[in-house]
Amino acid sequence: YPARRQRQTAPAGTSRPRPGRVEGDWFRLGRFAFAAGLGSSDILHNCFGYHLTPAGMMFESAARAVGAAVLPAGTGQTELQVRAAADIGTTAYAGTPDYLKVILDRADEMGVELSLARALVSGGALFPSLRKTYMDRGIQTLQCYATADVGLIAYESPAMEGMIVDEGVIVEIVRPGTGDPVPEGEVGEVVVTTLNPDYPLIRFATGDMSAVLPGESPCGRTNMRIKGWMGRADQTAKIKGMFVRPEQVAQLVARHPEVSRARVVADRADEMDVMLVQLETTGQNPAVYEASVLDALKLKGRVELVAPGSLPNDGLVIEDRRQYD
Known part of the structure; x- marks a missing residue:
């Protein structure tokens, strides 16, 4: 639909842009933002990039879906970001797990107090020790699993017991290289199907490893859960x-x-x-x-x-x- 396209993006780590229409909450991250408690009283400090890759606009559209304002910060110029966050009064962070620590450390060096109460992270592993560092500072930190091609795949809720699969996709855990489903609880490759009319994908192999968690989340959401990101099916890191x-x-x-x-x-x-x-x-x-x-x-x-x-x-x-x- 060339006449209906609003943005052209390139998935992270690749060099060929993929055509597509991006409007509203096309990537469906609004569900993650809502689960993380983001709302109309929040200002989101969005540290995902806006350059060629879609991560920045993915989280911006998520914030808009729940009525939050956005500081479109991207990465770099950390001192300026700290001052802007303090002056504007940002209450939430979106970005990779590691970069939040860079911002907090710089704020400490500058003697600047930030008002961050929650963090929505993706694009890298959230290690337990790093999550504890943020939680000890009063920052509720939740993660989601998403790709540029599919959008939201799964997300954490405040229960923090696995990731809840988004209702807009079908997720299978398969044996790498075969496409055969593995028994529940066994680690395998994440394969995703989305019937989005703009960009349908059937059994898209992500190359990421995970496993199904039995039962439902204590938060009350009833969709299937996965354990989250557990490495790669190949040597890609x-x-x-x-x-x-x-x-x-x-x-x-x-x-x-x-x-x-x-x-x-x-x-x-x-x-x-x-x-x-x-x-x-x-x-x-x-x-x-x-x-x-x-x-x-x-x-x-x-x-x-x-x-x-x-x-x-x-x-x-x-x-x-x-x-x-």
Whole structure:
């Protein structure tokens, strides 16, 4: 429907924009916003990006669906964001789990008190210790599971016992590579069907792992529940809210003839994602490769040079050392 399109978007981690009409709460995140307690008295500090990827407008439309105002902040310029949040009086945060800590730490350094009472997070794993950090500061923190193609898939309620599958999709948990459903409770790949007339998808394989939780949520919502994000079905890792894929690592190696192998290591430090890029090379200066790492992987990371033949021979190109509950 070219004449009815309002926005053109590109899913995170890919380079080809997908056509589509985006209007109202097209991505259906309003249900998550309502479950999280967002309402007409709130001002949402929206730290999801508005550039090519749809995350920013996904959460903005969610806020509008429940009558909340929005500060369209995006990422970066953290000091300015802190001052704007304090001056405007934002009461809720939307963004990746890690970036809220960046804002809070900067506010502490500046001696600025923020009025945040709730956080709606997505785009990365919400580790239990990080959630506790926010809850200890009086910020109720709930997460949702969504993609650019499908929109909302599942979301937490204040009960915080698994994620409730959105009523606008059909979710199956299947054995990776086969499409066969696994028994209830067994971990498998999340496959989603949406009959949206603008962009229907049948058994869309997300590449994410999860499992069905038996029973209903204590909050009273009766739809199926899943355990949430439990890793990837392949070696793709989401680091700082961005996907890093094996083919990107291969592109990095191809740029430097003296590099024989590479390994990306995802880990946590100070409640934040960190990325280490190990390169088997005869080179001596890590700084030579920093620009290539940023260009190929779309993220900054520490570069470590190792001797040829020293990386583990285990088939891994991306190693995720983070612990998920």
